[in-house]
Amino acid sequence: MSLNIVVAGLPKAVQGASNPTEGIWLTEKQREKIRSVADDVWLEHIPVSHLNAGQPPQRPPHAIMVETSGTVEAIESELGILTQKGYDQLVNPDLKLIQSMSAGAEHLVSIIPEGVVLANASGVAAKAIAETVIGAILADAKMFRERWENQTARAWTELPARELDGSVMTVLGTGNIGSQTARIATALGIHTIGINRRGNAVDGFDEVKSTGELFEALAVSDFLVIAAPLTPETRGLIDARAIAAMKPGGWIANVARGAIHDADALVAALEGGHLRGALIDCHAVEPLPAEDPLWTAPGARVLPHDSHASQLLGDRQVDLFVDNLERLCADRPFRNVVDLDRGY
Missing domain, CATH: 3.40.50.720 (NAD(P)-binding Rossmann-like Domain)
Structure with missing residues (x-):
């Protein structure tokens, strides 16, 4: 199966990011784990400044993992955050899965395209x-x-x-x-x-x-x-x-x-x-x-909203995303699906 994947944004309290300002945090081991979900995977770990400036990814993604401000402008200034403008660059007719790096989803439910599944990061932290x-x-x-x-x-x-x-x-x-x-x-x-x-x-x-x-x-x-x-x-x-x-x-x-x-x-x-x-x-x-x-x-x-800080946070984010990517490939139900009417 051919699968285009984009990762953008810095999970709050993740440790060891190589470029936190740009939201670049995946290790090579984590990248390889994502690439291993299918025979033909195109993975882009994109600097948030590119997307926020209106630059689209090289290929329209089928699945994305994002830390984004969504509809809440007040958090657009957070470190390594993908703004709604940046998020909009990833929306396309082939998109199937949006994996949020946050457990709360109230800032995203109103901007999810019809037919696309939103999954949250509940349980990761x-x-x-x-x-x-x-x-x-x-x-x-x-x-x-x-x-x-x-x-x-x-x-x-x-x-x-x-x-x-x-x-x-x-x-x-x-x-x-x-x-x-x-x-x-x-x-x-x-x-x-x-x-x-x-x-x-x-x-x-x-x-x-x-x-x-x-x-x-x-x-x-x-x-x-x-x-x-x-x-x-x-x-x-x-x-x-x-x-x-x-x-x-x-x-x-x-x-x-x-x-x-x-x-x-x-x-x-x-x-x-x-x-x-x-x-x-x-x-x-x-x-x-x-x-x-x-x-x-x-x-x-x-506390500065970092009670979830952990050296294991990045691996757990990737493990959840990989599980949902494997479910996408196998046409099985996703984990952590958000009910858009309830907001969680």
């Missing part, structure tokens, strides 16, 4: 993100920041660290990230409650409730992990009322999309003492402005 969430929870419970500060001051001070066994975690979103987080949490003795639209059971959770039962779950929760896609239903879902519904001294992590939580309400809850802490990896405006009060809110831990 799940382990790395879950480790980041659990690492932050452990750091808080074991008071690591205070311990390191005491070491710097050469202060021999015992601290009232806490054990996690018997605590409760609600996870909004029971997909790959949520499930991975729940599995690690369970190993630490944390009771996990998953939240999804219908309350459908998912492996890895002690129990699962519907979105309509969210407040009931929050009332007994020490931790809330936001790991859901951004949709009209989840936008603003964790508002002041939801935060107030949590047990006093609660802790929140958002590793999904900033628009899911009310940033002002979160800061108010931290400053007022209702929340003990928060790990916020994603923000409604990125980069987070220097004057944003979250930077200095008590117990807040701010």
